[in-house]
Amino acid sequence: DAVRRAAQAMRAAWLANGPDAREAVERSRDAGALSKTSYNDKALATLWPAMQDWSRGEAWRWTRGNLELLTSRKLVAATNKGKDALRPQSPLFDAAQAYVDAQALLAEWLEHRKLVLVHRVRDEATHRLARLKRQRRVRSFDDLIGGVARALEGEHARALIGQLRRQYPAALVDEFQDTDARQWSIFQRVFGDDPDDALPALDDDLRPARFLALIGDPKQAIYGFRGGDVHTYLRARENAQAAPPLARNFRSRPCLLRAVDTLYAAAGDDAFGATGIAFHPVQPGGRRSDTACLLDGLPAPALTLRRLPSRVADEKCSAEESRDRAARACTQAIHETLALAASG
Numbered sequence: 001d002a003v004r005r006a007a008q009a010m011r012a013a014w015l016a017n018g019p020d021a022r023e024a025v026e027r028s029r030d031a032g033a034l035s036k037t038s039y040n041d042k043a044l045a046t047l048w049p050a051m052q053d054w055s056r057g058e059a060w061r062w063t064r065g066n067l068e069l070l071t072s073r074k075l076v077a078a079t080n081k082g083k084d085a086l087r088p089q090s091p092l093f094d095a096a097q098a099y100v101d102a103q104a105l106l107a108e109w110l111e112h113r114k115l116v117l118v119h120r121v122r123d124e125a126t127h128r129l130a131r132l133k134r135q136r137r138v139r140s141f142d143d144l145i146g147g148v149a150r151a152l153e154g155e156h157a158r159a160l161i162g163q164l165r166r167q168y169p170a171a172l173v174d175e176f177q178d179t180d181a182r183q184w185s186i187f188q189r190v191f192g193d194d195p196d197d198a199l200p201a202l203d204d205d206l207r208p209a210r211f212l213a214l215i216g217d218p219k220q221a222i223y224g225f226r227g228g229d230v231h232t233y234l235r236a237r238e239n240a241q242a243a244p245p246l247a248r249n250f251r252s253r254p255c256l257l258r259a260v261d262t263l264y265a266a267a268g269d270d271a272f273g274a275t276g277i278a279f280h281p282v283q284p285g286g287r288r289s290d291t292a293c294l295l296d297g298l299p300a301p302a303l304t305l306r307r308l309p310s311r312v313a314d315e316k317c318s319a320e321e322s323r324d325r326a327a328r329a330c331t332q333a334i335h336e337t338l339a340l341a342a343s344g
Helices: 003-031 041-056 071-077 091-136 141-151 157-167 181-191 230-239 253-268 318-341
Strands: 171-173 213-214
Touching: 003 071, 003 091, 003 181, 141 181, 157 181, 171 253, 181 213, 181 230
Parallel strands: 171 213
Antiparallel strands: none
């Protein structure tokens, strides 16, 4: 309704003041008061016929031409320094400003309605999916996690925690860097220290049995696409008692460990793009030697860097092209290694 009223007012203002407003704008532009970049011949040549056509109809939505050029706010912004006295004046400009503002409010309202619809559809989909699962008697892994999380917030939380502590006197979470906030809340509530002391009624003999060990490496947090949250790891690490680090690598050749150490030493503290994640060198475990992988009878290079120059001089590759070429280079290297192995 507000847009319709503003449209009617702007149409009336154009019919009453259109020719004078057009003359004032063009005279001001030619006198150097208005920016000729904004108020160029092409823009104005499109605007005037569009305004004339729109004023003859009954439409309340403006669809063509840059109407903003007729708003009082744009005219002020486009007035050259020291030329305020030559800025064009017309009731049309205030009417156009009111119409543009009403359109902006309408767009904001429509966007809000879209979001409301998305949430309503999501809630309805969640409800229907849960009903289908009950009817078909199926549960996903995510349902298992959600069920435990809800139970630990319900009226039987104390009984459930007590039973879990009796059944599992200790808990160990491996690859903890891929644990999301909801999973961590479960382990923390059942096995960790409760900072809020929310369970004072639990039997005292259950408390000493609690033990929770978290094993993880934030540098290996690669499962964000399925809910892994490295920030959960970092928050948990702030509250946990530090355990001895795994300082020896039993899988890799010593030369590879030296190469990786050198690479990350050069990268500095921001190598992983996040505060609180650092590279810690490790020692060889003694089970692998540099001769564990040979190339023509000599230890194979531990680390190979390949530079892919741009196909066009002085022109950078796009991100998509860079990923494609890097993938092809890796594929080629793997193929060459397997071919050498097959030939002895």
